[in-house]
Amino acid sequence: MSNHGDATLPGHWGPPYLLYLGNPADDLAIKTARGVAYWRPEWCVGQYRHRDCKPTLGLPDISMAQAKAKGANTMMIGTANAGGMMAPEIIADTIAALDAGLNVVAGLHQKLRENPEIVAAARRNGRVLFDARDPAPGIPVGNGRPRAGRRLLTVGTDCSVGKMYTTLALERAMRQRGCAADFRATGQTGIFIAGSGVPIDAVVADFISGGAEWISPARSDDGWDLIEGQGSLFHPSYAGVSLGLLHGAQPDALVLCHEPTRRHMRGLPGYPVPELKRCLEANLVAARLTNPAVKAVGVALNTSSLSAPEALATCRQISDLLQLPCQDPVIMGVESIVDNLLACFAN
Amino acid sequence: MSNHGDATLPGHWGPPYLLYLGNPADDLAIKTARGVAYWRPEWCVGQYRHRDCKPTLGLPDISMAQAKAKGANTMMIGTANAGGMMAPEIIADTIAALDAGLNVVAGLHQKLRENPEIVAAARRNGRVLFDARDPAPGIPVGNGRPRAGRRLLTVGTDCSVGKMYTTLALERAMRQRGCAADFRATGQTGIFIAGSGVPIDAVVADFISGGAEWISPARSDDGWDLIEGQGSLFHPSYAGVSLGLLHGAQPDALVLCHEPTRRHMRGLPGYPVPELKRCLEANLVAARLTNPAVKAVGVALNTSSLSAPEALATCRQISDLLQLPCQDPVIMGVESIVDNLLACFAN
Numbered sequence: 001m002s003n004h005g006d007a008t009l010p011g012h013w014g015p016p017y018l019l020y021l022g023n024p025a026d027d028l029a030i031k032t033a034r035g036v037a038y039w040r041p042e043w044c045v046g047q048y049r050h051r052d053c054k055p056t057l058g059l060p061d062i063s064m065a066q067a068k069a070k071g072a073n074t075m076m077i078g079t080a081n082a083g084g085m086m087a088p089e090i091i092a093d094t095i096a097a098l099d100a101g102l103n104v105v106a107g108l109h110q111k112l113r114e115n116p117e118i119v120a121a122a123r124r125n126g127r128v129l130f131d132a133r134d135p136a137p138g139i140p141v142g143n144g145r146p147r148a149g150r151r152l153l154t155v156g157t158d159c160s161v162g163k164m165y166t167t168l169a170l171e172r173a174m175r176q177r178g179c180a181a182d183f184r185a186t187g188q189t190g191i192f193i194a195g196s197g198v199p200i201d202a203v204v205a206d207f208i209s210g211g212a213e214w215i216s217p218a219r220s221d222d223g224w225d226l227i228e229g230q231g232s233l234f235h236p237s238y239a240g241v242s243l244g245l246l247h248g249a250q251p252d253a254l255v256l257c258h259e260p261t262r263r264h265m266r267g268l269p270g271y272p273v274p275e276l277k278r279c280l281e282a283n284l285v286a287a288r289l290t291n292p293a294v295k296a297v298g299v300a301l302n303t304s305s306l307s308a309p310e311a312l313a314t315c316r317q318i319s320d321l322l323q324l325p326c327q328d329p330v331i332m333g334v335e336s337i338v339d340n341l342l343a344c345f346a347n
Numbered sequence: 348m349s350n351h352g353d354a355t356l357p358g359h360w361g362p363p364y365l366l367y368l369g370n371p372a373d374d375l376a377i378k379t380a381r382g383v384a385y386w387r388p389e390w391c392v393g394q395y396r397h398r399d400c401k402p403t404l405g406l407p408d409i410s411m412a413q414a415k416a417k418g419a420n421t422m423m424i425g426t427a428n429a430g431g432m433m434a435p436e437i438i439a440d441t442i443a444a445l446d447a448g449l450n451v452v453a454g455l456h457q458k459l460r461e462n463p464e465i466v467a468a469a470r471r472n473g474r475v476l477f478d479a480r481d482p483a484p485g486i487p488v489g490n491g492r493p494r495a496g497r498r499l500l501t502v503g504t505d506c507s508v509g510k511m512y513t514t515l516a517l518e519r520a521m522r523q524r525g526c527a528a529d530f531r532a533t534g535q536t537g538i539f540i541a542g543s544g545v546p547i548d549a550v551v552a553d554f555i556s557g558g559a560e561w562i563s564p565a566r567s568d569d570g571w572d573l574i575e576g577q578g579s580l581f582h583p584s585y586a587g588v589s590l591g592l593l594h595g596a597q598p599d600a601l602v603l604c605h606e607p608t609r610r611h612m613r614g615l616p617g618y619p620v621p622e623l624k625r626c627l628e629a630n631l632v633a634a635r636l637t638n639p640a641v642k643a644v645g646v647a648l649n650t651s652s653l654s655a656p657e658a659l660a661t662c663r664q665i666s667d668l669l670q671l672p673c674q675d676p677v678i679m680g681v682e683s684i685v686d687n688l689l690a691c692f693a694n
Contacts, residue, residue: 109551144583144615201553204456208552208587236491236594236637240555243580244587268491271636289618290583 013105013130014195015043018067018075019057020097022090023050030055031160032107033078035189039168045070050089064100074128076192077106085110095121107132107188109202132188133202135211142209142248144290149219150345153251154229154300155283157273159238159266161259162329163229164190166300169329170226170255173338180223184215186245190228200230201241208241212248227251233282234274235265243286250291253341255298256280256322260314261305276322295344298337299326360452360477361542362390365414365422366404367444369437370397377402378507379454380425382536386515392417397436411447421475423539424453432457442468454479454535456549479535480549482558489556489595491637496566497692500598501576501647502630504620506585506613508606509676510576511537513647516676517573517602520685527570531562533592537575547577548588555588559595574598580629581621582612590633597638600688602645603627603669607661608652623669642691645684646673 019033037044037057046062064075075097077090086094086108094104094112098121104112112118112129122129152170154163167183167190174181183190185197198211216225227249231238258276265271274282280296287294299318303311311328319326325336366380384391384404393409411422422444424437433441433455441451441459445468451459459465459476469476499517501510514530514537521528530537532544545558563572574596578585605623612618621629627643634641646665650658658675666673672683 109553142584144618146617201551203552204548205550205552205555205588205591206456206548206585209584233590234636237489237556238553238591239594239633239636240587240589240591241552242587243590244552244585247583247586270493271491286586289581289586 013074013103013128015040015074016045016070016072017043018062018064018072018097018102019044019047019059019078020075020093021047021049021053021055021057022079022087022093023053024055024079027055029079030057032080032189032192033057033076035164036076036078036192039193045072048075048093064097064102068101072102074103074105077104077108080108086115091115091118094118098122098125098127101125101127103128103130105130105132105192107192107199109133132191133199135199135203135207139198139203139207139214140210141207142213142244144209144247146291147213147218147250149216149225150223150253151216151225151227151249151251152253152255152297152341153227153246153249153287154255154257155242155246156229156232156257157234157276157279158232158259158262159235161257161262162300162302163257165302166255166257166329166334167226167228168193169300169334170338173334174224174226177338179342180221181226182223184225184227186212186215186228186230197228200245201238205240208244209248212245213250216249229257232265232274232279233286234271234279236268236271246283246287247290251287251294252291252345253295253297254280254283254287255300255337256283256296257300257302258318259302259305260318276318280322296322296324297341297344298324298334300334300337301326301328303328303331360421360450360475362387362421363392363417363419364390365409365411365419365444365449366391366394366406366425367422367440368394368396368400368402368404369426369434369440370400371402371426374402376426377404379427379536379539380404380423382511383423383425383539386540392419395422395440411444411449415448419449421450421452424451424455427454433462438462438465441465445469445472445474448472448474450475450477452477452479452539454539454546456480479538480546482546482550482554486545486550486554486561487557488553489560489591491556491594493638494560494565494597496563496572497570497600498563498572498574498596498598499600499602499644499688500574500593500596500634501602501604502589502593503576503579503604504581504623504626505579505606505609506582508604508609509647509649510604512649513602513604513676513681514573514575515540516681517685520681521571521573524685526689527568528573529570531572531574533559533562533575533577544575547592548585552587555591556595559592560597563596576604579612579621579626580633581618581626583615583618593630593634594637598634598641599638599692600642600644601627601630601634602647602684603630603643604647604649605665606649606652607665623665627669643669643671644688644691645671645681647681647684648673648675650675650678
């Protein structure tokens with residue numbers, strides 16, 4: 001794999017991080033920062049907020065200079081907004097961070113490197129800029145050839161139903177059991193957490209499946225690549241990304257992710273969330289094009305809008321319906337899903 | 348629609364064209380030039396070939412200066428190669444064309460505007476460069492909202508089975524009957540022929556369905572948008588593009604395109620061409636997400652590898668199998684497909 005965007009290289013972007021929140025519209029706008037703070041708390045020295053910012057990660061509020069003094073290497077712009085554009089205040093704050101001696105990383109569609117003032121400030125301070133939505137150069141067109149190794153992909157009924165959390169929870173649980181298992185990031189938050197990956201929604205359309213092949217190359221150590229899914233085959237805005245990722249991943253195993261209280265597809269009131277059985281079957285049918293032996297091994301629910309008894313009852317009901325283990329990775333863990341995965345691929 | 352890439356604007360790229368062949372590897376490498384010469388012969392003043400070039404369009408071989416003297420406005424680089432890169436000789440010839448006073452257009456993944464020598468030559472001569480694979484800025488994310496007007500999309504069992512030819516043949520036949528019908532281009536050759544469009548395989552992955560919505564906006568004149576399909580839901584390299592295009596197009600009508608002698612998916616010996624019935628059904632199922640009323644109205648075959656009696660027999664066989672009119676648009680026209688289309692949407 002290329003070193004592009006590899007946070008583990010010396011002198012490159014990477015932790016420790018100051019998490020920049022600025023002045024976000026709502027709690028959803030800081031989901032990138034929240035993901036990094038949740039999965040890599042040891043990498044986060046503090047958060048930077050404007051005075052009127054209500055959302056918080058529960059980290060100490062510190063200035064850029066304080067962050068630098070506490071050992072931060074990089075300020076991560078952990079906010080997102082519709083369209084991915086940079087507000088003027090984010091540009092000013094980015095320049096201030098560079099002047100304070102921090103590198104800056106962001107995951108917006110609008111790139112840091114496309115703003116001349118930001119580029120000048122980085123150059124003047126000898127700092128690194130990294131756009132997580134900038135795919136590495138040289139990703140090839142997908143070739144569909146069967147490759148060695150085992151791969152699991154999370155797929156969803158909709159966007160934002162917990163595919164990244166589920167995939168990371170599987171990595172943690174499998175490693176705790178001594179399995180070789182590696183999270184493969186396909187979105188900006190995942191890339192910040194993993195330190196590398198492909199922003200699959202930002203590659204040129206012809207290269208979606210190629211990008212998926214590129215992040216999960218052949219492996220021969222009997223371990224698993226756990227590939228972060230994106231979107232949904234049933235989301236009319238993004239299904240092309242989901243299908244290309246499904247084909248390129250050549251998954252042996254699928255885990256279906258779902259938010260049981262979601263009434264309609266994210267952002268599209270006219271589109272109901274697909275029925276679970278139909279959604280899983282459509283993913284299996286499409287996946288068989290590049291891996292005829294693909295199996296569903298579990299269902300992961302985001303039950304954060306349910307009471308504990310409701311969450312348990314819903315998991316049981318869906319488990320009965322699909323004849324698969326069903327858990328909320330954040331509240332219940334993923335042990336029964338891992339049990340089933342390992343049982344299905346025991347040979 | 349934006350004026351980006353609109354060949355009908357004064358002082359912009361556009362015909363008359365000198366078609367540049369250079370020194371292509373084989374006949375397939377000049378398919379862009381061949382498409383333009385076939386559909387818009389009145390726009391083509393000649394072809395430019397190197398001495399050792401075997402493929403020909405049957406146009407007069409002329410120099411760049413001769414082309415300019417004959418009224419050519421633009422040299423079109425009508426060759427393609429795997430990966431879409433520019434060979435050194437193409438760079439040199441492009442500069443020579445600019446120095447001869449011609450604008451230059453190309454449809455390669457590697458952009459004219461990314462080569463500093465080419466950009467300098469264009470500036471020095473006051474000439475225009477146009478990269479057909481450069482999507483217009485500002486294409487939005489798809490919104491999936493039902494929109495007015497009627498749309499037909501060509502879909503395929505594979506890449507390069509005649510989707511563009513079929514769509515253009517439908518435009519010609521429908522216009523001859525007095526129907527309002529407009530070809531909507533989604534690939535570089537189609538963009539050169541139509542004078543505008545969206546290179547759907549070159550947009551950022553998140554914007555595939557948005558690009559399809561953008562080129563076929565709501566219309567209220569009772570006419571048809573005829574949208575050029577791309578790839579195939581069954582091609583593991585490009586299916587994401589095909590699905591996003593299918594969702595964004597919201598087609599009322601599908602025409603399935605097929606090459607009956609193709610043994611495996613283009614470039615992928617391990618992947619057989621899908622069975623016609625299964626392929627059509629998969630396209631209809633996926634299309635229903637954004638247009639539940641979608642109907643298949645015909646099948647278009649590329650029978651160029653068959654004898655005339657074989658071609659007729661194959662059309663009859665497939666017509667019986669799918670209960671749809673089946674024709675080779677180039678040899679037989681598309682009248683029976685248009686008959687069925689108009690009968691299906693007669694109200």
